[in-house]
Amino acid sequence: MTDRIKEQLSTFVDGELPDQETALLLKRLERDDELRGALSRYSLIGAVLRSDGDVPAARQVAARVSAAIAREPFRAAAFVRLPDRDSLLHSVAGLAVAAGVAFGAVLIVPQVGPQDPAAPEALMAQAVESPIEPVSDVADVVDEPAAIYVTPPATDSTGGIAPAQLANYLVAHYGYASPLVRRSVGVGLMSAPGEPALVEVAPREGQAGK
Amino acid sequence: MHVEGAAQAIEPMRAEAGDIALVRRVQKGDKAAFDALVLKYQHKVLKLVQRYVRNPAEAEDIAQEAFIKAYRALPGFRGDSAFYTWLYRIAINTAKNALVASRRRPVSYDLDLQDGTQVQAHARLADTETPEALALTDEIRRTVNEAIEALPDDLRLAIVLRELEGLSYEDIARTMECPVGTVRSRIFRAREAIDRSLREVFDGGLGRIGDLE
Numbered sequence: 001m002t003d004r005i006k007e008q009l010s011t012f013v014d015g016e017l018p019d020q021e022t023a024l025l026l027k028r029l030e031r032d033d034e035l036r037g038a039l040s041r042y043s044l045i046g047a048v049l050r051s052d053g054d055v056p057a058a059r060q061v062a063a064r065v066s067a068a069i070a071r072e073p074f075r076a077a078a079f080v081r082l083p084d085r086d087s088l089l090h091s092v093a094g095l096a097v098a099a100g101v102a103f104g105a106v107l108i109v110p111q112v113g114p115q116d117p118a119a120p121e122a123l124m125a126q127a128v129e130s131p132i133e134p135v136s137d138v139a140d141v142v143d144e145p146a147a148i149y150v151t152p153p154a155t156d157s158t159g160g161i162a163p164a165q166l167a168n169y170l171v172a173h174y175g176y177a178s179p180l181v182r183r184s185v186g187v188g189l190m191s192a193p194g195e196p197a198l199v200e201v202a203p204r205e206g207q208a209g210k
Numbered sequence: 211m212h213v214e215g216a217a218q219a220i221e222p223m224r225a226e227a228g229d230i231a232l233v234r235r236v237q238k239g240d241k242a243a244f245d246a247l248v249l250k251y252q253h254k255v256l257k258l259v260q261r262y263v264r265n266p267a268e269a270e271d272i273a274q275e276a277f278i279k280a281y282r283a284l285p286g287f288r289g290d291s292a293f294y295t296w297l298y299r300i301a302i303n304t305a306k307n308a309l310v311a312s313r314r315r316p317v318s319y320d321l322d323l324q325d326g327t328q329v330q331a332h333a334r335l336a337d338t339e340t341p342e343a344l345a346l347t348d349e350i351r352r353t354v355n356e357a358i359e360a361l362p363d364d365l366r367l368a369i370v371l372r373e374l375e376g377l378s379y380e381d382i383a384r385t386m387e388c389p390v391g392t393v394r395s396r397i398f399r400a401r402e403a404i405d406r407s408l409r410e411v412f413d414g415g416l417g418r419i420g421d422l423e
Contacts, residue, residue, distance in 0.1 A: 003398075003402075006398065006402065007394065007395065007398040010394070010397055010398035010401050010402075011379075011394055011397075011398070012228070012246075013250065013401075014228070014372060014379065014397065015226070015227055015228025015229070015231075016228070016378070016379050016394070017228070019231065022228075022231065022232075023235075026235070026240065026242040026243055026245075026246060027242065029242055029245060029246060030242045030245070036245070036249060038405065039246065039249045039250065040249045040252065040253075041405050041408055041409070042401050042405065043249060043250045043251070043252075043253060044253045044350065044408070045354055045373075045401060045404050045405065045408065046373050047253045047254050047257070048350060048351055048354040048355075049354065049358070049369075049370075049373040049374060050373060050374065051257070054257075054347035054348060054350070054351050055253050055254070055257050055347065055350065055351070056253065056256050056257055056260060056266065056269075056343065056346075056347050057253060057346060057347070057350055057412075058252035058253050058255075058256040058270065058273065059270070060270055060274075061248065061252040061255075061256060061270055061273050061274050061277065062245065062248045062249045062252050064270075064274050065244075065245075065248045065252075065274050065277040065278060065281075066241075066245050066248070068274070068278050069241055069244060069245075069278065069281050070241065072278075072281065072282070074239045075282075075285045
């Protein structure tokens, strides 16, 4: 390991290494135990300097974690997943039909009138409440990581937008839609055949300690 | 210069930005990036866990478990808080759960989980129990502080501004009136000098350098 590499490592520890160099360094880190040891010690030095008390030297943690996560399947970020561009385009016709039906439903159902400001939210809550797997906090998530995901059943291939996808789309874009559109599509959702929605709920790091 | 007791640890903002960049890589499937995060924070997490669990081997197990839980939960991490703050809470929860599982009482009861500095203030309440572990942590602290003292002024100032004051390279360059490249080099040379002393500690019988990963 050359001094140049070690200087890169030092810069990396400080979060000052450019992205491209970081990518190369991470690759090297995978196969260079000496470099891993240096990273561990550089970090230990920082921890000792910043600490009032003694800092124990972790001996096997990194190696064991590395071995453990090597067996873990890759899981994509758990943010709400939107339909990709192509499927979205193919679904426009279906969405238009659903919106039309929904608008008709709004006209027919008098109790959900525009004078009721809570109605759109109530509708949406009803529409998406039951299919969403609740995830209360990170503590729950990390204790039972499998609960992060709700895997959807296969949807039909008619080209119309699936209620699950529509629900996800709405959850993501609800704040941007006008009240009329929200209400219309929400009713459309309710009138669609029942199907569990794919909603991957991101754990909220702000609630981890609760 | 005595750095021991320089209490208020300031996590450098740049380092946090670096962490977020690593987290994004992990979220795209780069496990090496998570390795780097573990290597970076394993000592701090272990220290945190040892506030609850005295046995060093058990503490390492819990630290390992905390990192694995963090890895599994990482797809949902959005960067609203610093990565270490998030990891810190997971480690605390994991340690607490381990205590409940083993029906043992925590070493300290009054930690404010929202405030990492309080944990540092309680650092001496629950040192590791075995004589070897005690000797090693003590020796590490002494070695690092002595090595810092022995550094040339420019190297010592550079690493202190970085590690204790949390300044960016650019700010250090302005403070020391030198180019950023010089700052980078000085900090590296300071670390290397300290690391040389540290390796002697591990090679000298208190631990094997290969073990410290």
